[in-house]
Amino acid sequence: MDTLYNKLLEDVRFQEGSKACINCGTCTAICAAAEFYNYDPRIIVDTVQSRDEEEIETLLKSETIWYCGECMSCKTRCPRGNAPGLVIMALRSLSQELGYFVESEKGRQQLAVKRTVGQWILDYGYCLYLEGVGTSMHPEQGPIWDWKQKNWAKVFERLGANYKGEGVGILRKIPEEALDEIRRIFDVTGGTDRFAKIEKFSKDKASELNLEFGDGLDNEYFSHIYTHNNQNHSRE
Amino acid sequence: MKLEGKEAIWKEYQKEIADDRYFYVRSCVRQNFFPGSETAFLKIMREELGKDVYEHPCHTTCTGIGYHGDIVPIDTMMTVVARQFALMTEAGYQNLAPSCITSFGIYTEVLDTWHHFPEVEARVREYLRKATGREFKIPNNLAHASDLIYKFRKEIAQKAKFKLVDKETGKPLKVVDHIGCHYAKMFPDKGVGGAEYPYVLAGMIEDWGGEVIDYPERRHCCGFGFRQYLVQANRGYSIACSHKKFESMEPYKPDMILTNCPGCPMFLDKWQYAIAEMEGKTYGKDGYGIPVLTYEELAGLVLGYDPWDLGLQVHQVSCEPLLEKMGVKYDPLKKYDDKNGVTLGIPEKPSVMKVH
Numbered sequence: 137m138d139t140l141y142n143k144l145l146e147d148v149r150f151q152e153g154s155k156a157c158i159n160c161g162t163c164t165a166i167c168a169a170a171e172f173y174n175y176d177p178r179i180i181v182d183t184v185q186s187r188d189e190e191e192i193e194t195l196l197k198s199e200t201i202w203y204c205g206e207c208m209s210c211k212t213r214c215p216r217g218n219a220p221g222l223v224i225m226a227l228r229s230l231s232q233e234l235g236y237f238v239e240s241e242k243g244r245q246q247l248a249v250k251r252t253v254g255q256w257i258l259d260y261g262y263c264l265y266l267e268g269v270g271t272s273m274h275p276e277q278g279p280i281w282d283w284k285q286k287n288w289a290k291v292f293e294r295l296g297a298n299y300k301g302e303g304v305g306i307l308r309k310i311p312e313e314a315l316d317e318i319r320r321i322f323d324v325t326g327g328t329d330r331f332a333k334i335e336k337f338s339k340d341k342a343s344e345l346n347l348e349f350g351d352g353l354d355n356e357y358f359s360h361i362y363t364h365n366n367q368n369h370s371r372e
Numbered sequence: 373m374k375l376e377g378k379e380a381i382w383k384e385y386q387k388e389i390a391d392d393r394y395f396y397v398r399s400c401v402r403q404n405f406f407p408g409s410e411t412a413f414l415k416i417m418r419e420e421l422g423k424d425v426y427e428h429p430c431h432t433t434c435t436g437i438g439y440h441g442d443i444v445p446i447d448t449m450m451t452v453v454a455r456q457f458a459l460m461t462e463a464g465y466q467n468l469a470p471s472c473i474t475s476f477g478i479y480t481e482v483l484d485t486w487h488h489f490p491e492v493e494a495r496v497r498e499y500l501r502k503a504t505g506r507e508f509k510i511p512n513n514l515a516h517a518s519d520l521i522y523k524f525r526k527e528i529a530q531k532a533k534f535k536l537v538d539k540e541t542g543k544p545l546k547v548v549d550h551i552g553c554h555y556a557k558m559f560p561d562k563g564v565g566g567a568e569y570p571y572v573l574a575g576m577i578e579d580w581g582g583e584v585i586d587y588p589e590r591r592h593c594c595g596f597g598f599r600q601y602l603v604q605a606n607r608g609y610s611i612a613c614s615h616k617k618f619e620s621m622e623p624y625k626p627d628m629i630l631t632n633c634p635g636c637p638m639f640l641d642k643w644q645y646a647i648a649e650m651e652g653k654t655y656g657k658d659g660y661g662i663p664v665l666t667y668e669e670l671a672g673l674v675l676g677y678d679p680w681d682l683g684l685q686v687h688q689v690s691c692e693p694l695l696e697k698m699g700v701k702y703d704p705l706k707k708y709d710d711k712n713g714v715t716l717g718i719p720e721k722p723s724v725m726k727v728h
Contacts, residue, residue: 147446148446148485148488148489148492149446152485152488168592168593168595168597168609168613169597169600169609171612171616172608172609172612172613173609202599203609204597205593205595205596205597205598205599205600205609205613206440206597206598207553207554207557207593207596207597208477208553208554208557208558209553209557209591209593211557211558212557212558212560212567219558225440225442225446228442229442229445229446232442232443242606245599245603245605245606246442246443246599248602248603249438249441249442249443249599249602249603250443252602253437253438253441253443253602254438254443254444257432257433257435257438257444261432261433262400262403262404262432262433263400263401263433263435263436263437263438264400264401264403264404264437265404266404273604274604275646276607276611276642276643276645276646277642277688278642278645278646278688278722279688279719279720279721279722280686280687280688280719281642281688282719282720283708283716283717283718283719283720284686286716286717287710287716287717290710290711290716291686291710291716292407293710293711294680294709294710294711295407295408295411295681295683295686296407296408296410296411296681297403297407297411302429303429304427304428304429305427306398306403306407306410306411307403307404307407308429310429310430310432311429311430313430314429314430314431314432315432317455317503317504318432318452318455320503320504321448321451321452321455321499321500321503321504322448323503324451324499324502324503325445325447325448325450325451325499325503326445326447326448327444327445327448330443330444330445330448331443334443361603361605362603362604362605363604363605364605365605365606365608370608
């Protein structure tokens with residue numbers, strides 16, 4: 137039967153991460169996210185293994201599944217060898233496949249991750265490609281980052297990089313044929329479809345919220361999801 | 373040989389690390405934030421230790437931050453990893469040495485998944501064939517670049533120009549180690565010392581003359597949390613994790629923090645600046661921060677490399693207090709020079725945390 141639970145079962149991470157949880161709460165005790173957010177991984181695993189479809193759908197549309205930092209400390213400590221962090225990854229994947237992620241403030245942020253990290257992977261072959269990403273987006277990077285940004289190519293040359301160069305080395309230009317292979321891998325394995333779904337569901341949500349939606353990072357919807365915090369997420 | 377007693381007990385905490393001929397894959401985070409570290413690593417491995425470390429110009433990201441940021445599907449990530457294996461196989465290498473801890477975790481996860489689900493490996497092989505026409509062999513040995521420096525730590529100690537010893541008092545410097553979560557928390561038997569007794573950095577510290585500081589939050593995450601840092605609205609999580617660690621280590625007055633993950637040193641460095649700006653609090657002596665170093669930077673200092681060749685000038689927390697204690701020679705006037713010795717100007721100073 138095509139249930140949400142069965143869809144989760146198709147994900148190897150769900151199979152590996154959830155084998156008869158005994159609800160001891162050890163994962164919650166060690167969890168870095170549970171210390172900061174109003175979050176309890178024990179309850180998430182309990183909800184999922186109840187196989188209650190209504191509860192699972194609620195979870196897929198909730199803020200809750202987006203609080204985990206995937207440090208995987210839970211994997212080390214679970215006495216049954218489970219990993220709530222892997223269950224979370226399966227839930228997040230399904231939430232995006234079904235378009236449920238846009239129903240929560242934290243879930244909507246997936247567009248921001250896609251348009252930064254996702255775009256850098258496809259355009260440059262790196263998860264991070266930070267020339268021009270300044271302290272307006274990352275004020276915590278401090279004045280040393282402003283200096284580095286101002287002198288980017290020269291600083292990298294000073295430190296032995298091959299910035300934008302041919303051949304091997306730090307932040308080299310990855311050859312176009314290699315990037316084409318990565319893009320074909322995305323096409324064949326569902327990566328391109330995932331990105332398209334994130335874009336489509338986000339565009340629909342922007343329209344519903346009456347926020348301007350455009351390409352790139354300079355538009356009302358992106359700015360909103362990147363910075364908005366309703367202040368109802370943490371323990372205090 | 374039959375292992376008995378303590379030797380047998382500790383066997384499961386040990387790790388086989390290949391001796392030579394490594395296929396090196398770079399780290400996206402380390403390249404952007406600590407380029408001098410990768411430069412130093414290759415110099416140490418090739419010139420100091422005479423090892424064969426090969427880099428392929430066509431290798432790419434493993435997609436790790438995208439995967440743990442949950443935008444990249446697992447099959448996509450596994451096929452990109454399979455492509456890296458194919459490049460390694462084609463180049464005639466069998467020992468994979470990633471620079472990044474997220475990558476190291478990705479590789480261990482992929483190999484473990486294929487071990488338990490051979491049908492997944494078969495599917496990925498088909499994906500790779502279809503997308504690129506490539507085939508691959510699974511690596512014989514997977515060791516993080518910090519495993520390699522750990523393996524050769526005694527050789528580095530023998531060549532040491534400077535030690536982790538206070539030149540004034542002769543006492544060992546106090547060093548906090550911070551192991552990246554994905555080094556051994558997911559697959560403890562893949563890390564030196566496992567998740568319970570991680571020794572990959574402690575071994576370097578001890579052999580290079582320092583004293584390892586144990587403190588309550590030693591194993592707590594730095595706070596990257598992928599989407600918890602990548603999205604500005606979530607960064608409270610990230611800084612709260614680092615803050616918890618600083619408060620916990622502060623009473624032990626560490627001289628430095630040593631890291632093996634490329635992200636952790638960036639967070640532990642930059643969040644000290646942010647906490648100082650937000651709360652007026654600093655954790656080092658006399659209003660400075662606690663210097664945070666990568667293992668490559670520390671190995672380079674021990675071997676007598678110029679701190680500005682290693683890239684210590686791109687840290688927000690000044691490393692000079694550590695250099696002074698170790699007796700490392702440096703020219704403060706060359707700190708912000710380009711390759712040709714021309715100054716690139718002086719960065720502005722933070723408003724609270726003191727810097728050199």
